[in-house]
Amino acid sequence: MTYDLRGKKVLVTGASVGIGAALAKGFAERGAVVGICARREDKLAEVLAHLKQHSPDSRSWAVDLADLDGLAPFAAKVVDELGGVDVLVNNAGIPKRRKVMALTPEVVESTMAINYFSPIRLTLALLPQLVERKGRIVNISSIAARLGPPGEAAYSATKAALTAWSESMQVDLTLADTGVLVHVVNPGIIDTDLFSLPDNDAPPPSIEALPVETMVQPVVDQLDSGLFELYVPEYLGEVAKNKAADTGAFLQSTIAWSRANNPA
Ligand SMILES: NC(=O)c1ccc[n+]([C@@H]2O[C@H](COP(=O)([O-])OP(=O)(O)OC[C@H]3O[C@@H](n4cnc5c(N)ncnc54)[C@H](OP(=O)(O)O)[C@@H]3O)[C@@H](O)[C@H]2O)c1
Known part of the structure; x- marks a missing residue:
């Protein structure tokens, strides 16, 4: 299987900086028409200038993706102004490194809002479009979804939710013969x-x-191969497998490692 990105309409969320900006540039360099969004207009403008060198029809929108009720209208606007969406890359996200004793329900819920509810709202709003175009959905989760690192309970849970959602969604979309692939x-x-x-x-x-x-390149290769779950770097997949084989033992190793590396 190969996936020709030339002319494909790709929406990358959280593409003002970081992984989203790098992926957006990588897609444009391979001929995709890329739509990017985030809150910071100045950073978006820098990325868009690069995208346009390779793909002049690329677009950007300044939007706060934590405004959940704004996401359906935003999705409609993107479809209209980009001329469709073939690939949705749910990348926008925030960290939450805070020990569980210091967490409040508000912090847990606001982290869930941007890292989980927001990509789900956007996915649901764009799903008819993605089904129509036999599209792709790329969910940027985290190794934290599989390993539950110390001090990141709130963050890990958002990513585990996104991964679990992705698994069930792929099954539903395949059973319905939509041709949509989830990554x-x-x-x-x-x-x-x-x-x-x-x-x-x-x-x-x-x-x-x-x-x-x-x-x-690993994400481009993932689109090509149809691989469901990608680890970067790849060896982390082995670590996740070892954890799944005996989660209790893995937690004990994590505690021992944390004590050795973060003496109180
Ligand atoms: N870096 C890592 O080691 C790592 C590891 C595992 C997973 N990830 C995941 O990778 C994704 C990208 O993270 P990154 O490392 O590239 O972080 P980053 O450099 O902080 O980028 C995060 C992006 O999300 C956008 N964003 C955050 N909140 C937003 C909001 N309310 N509305 C719109 N956009 C918002 C930011 O743009 P604005 O601030 O301009 O809005 C920015 O473009 C995240 O989902 C993260 O959880 C990262």
Whole structure:
């Protein structure tokens, strides 16, 4: 199977910086017409200038994706102004590094709103369009969805929800013979602003972050192959398998590792 991106209409959320910007550029460089959105207009303008060098019909919209009631009208606007959507990349997201004892229901729920309810609203609003075009849905989840790292209960749960949703959605869409493929992407640690945003605990020590460009070719290959779940870097898939084989033992190792690396 191959997936020819030339002329495809691709919407990437959260593409003002970071992984979303890198993916948007990668798609435009391969001939896709790319729509990008996020809140910061100045950052979007920088990315759009790059997109237009490769794909002049690319577009951008400044939008707060946490405004859930605005998402259906936004989806309609994108379909209208981009001329359709073949690929939806649900990438926008926020971190939440905070120990569970310090979490409040409001923080948990607002993290869920942007990382889970928002991509789901957008997906549902665009689903008729994606079915009509036998499209693709790429959900940027996280290795946190599979491993539940320390200090990230609120964040991990949002990503686990997105992954579980993706699994069931793929089954439903296949049983209904829609031809729509769903893809889950689990980045490990990628060098973006995610680790320096305010209102979060410090990231774990001694983490080695990969450059954002590392994400692009694996996701393009994933569209080509139809692979459901991608890990970047790939070895994290093995770690997730080991965890699934004995979750209790994995939690004990996580506790021991955390004690050794973050002495109180
Ligand atoms: N970096 C990693 O190591 C890593 C690992 C696993 C998973 N991920 C996931 O990868 C995705 C991208 O993260 P990143 O690392 O590239 O982080 P980032 O550099 O902080 O980028 C996040 C993007 O989401 C947008 N965004 C956040 N809140 C938004 C809102 N309310 N409305 C509209 N846009 C919003 C931001 O744009 P504005 O601020 O301009 O709105 C930005 O473009 C996220 O879903 C993240 O959870 C990242």
